[in-house]
Amino acid sequence: MSYTYLDITNEVISRFNEVVLSEGGFATARGFQIQCKNAVNDAIDYINTSEFSWPYNHVTKADTLVPGTTRYTLPAASKHVDYDTFRLVKDDSLGVPGGKLELLDYKDYLSRYIDQEDTSDVGSVPSHVFRTPDNNYGLYPYPDKAYSLRYEYYGYGTPLANAGDVPLIPEQYRSVIVDGATAYGYQYRGETQQHQLNFQRFESGIKNMRSLLGNRTDYIYSTVLY
DSSP states (O other), X not given: OOOSHHHHHHHHHHHTTOOOOOTTTSTTOOHHHHHHHHHHHHHHHHHHHHSSOOGGGEEXXXXXXXXXXXXXXXXXXXXXXXXXXXXXXXXXXXXXXXXXXXXXXXXXXXXXTGGGGGOSSOOBSOOXXXXXXXXOEEEESOBSSOOEEEEEEEEOOOOOOSTTOOOSSOGGGHHHXXXXXXXXXXXXXXXXXHHHHHHHHHHHHHHHHHHHHOOXXXXXXXXXXX
16 A cells, blocks of 8 residues: 555545545545545644654755855744754865854844944855844855855645655554544544544554654754754
8 A cells, every 4th residue: 555645545534434535536525535634634743743853854955155145044844943053065166165153142143243234245154153033044254155055954844735745754654644634533523532532542653653763852952042
């Protein structure tokens, strides 16, 4: 059995002895079938928000810096950014050896360096990164060339949309998704007792995921500014 949005949804539908969906009819599902589609995404979302740092949601991002620009936008899907991972990529053609950026408190930036944003021709190779109040990032000094920057973060994950979409959650935890979606299915039907029973199974599965995938919360909390 494949591990697609369609297959997982049909596994949930089958638990309720309802008619399963075909690939062609997936986009136009109605009634309880569409509720089961929604339940799958609800279960995935619950899993993703129940843990600080699932490793399958870990992303390494590459940005090309813009000469003269201090502030940059983080990905909308970023949940927790590890500011200790910001580094410039070595590029001999730009004369930059690469290396890690130092973390700069925003208040220190305001008191010591913010004048750079109103001054031209003071750019250089960035040496510091800071977190802005709007949860994006800035650099000091601002770049004078289009350097490459990399950093790491944990994302929220994105909802499944198409029949062939595959969850980021490893397939070995397929049953956890199905248990969660089944619980939500009973909730949609107003069957409180069955909802509670299945949700307990769902929570137990998440606990097992947490123990097997590990918890890197200490690693992230040591490097994220609040």
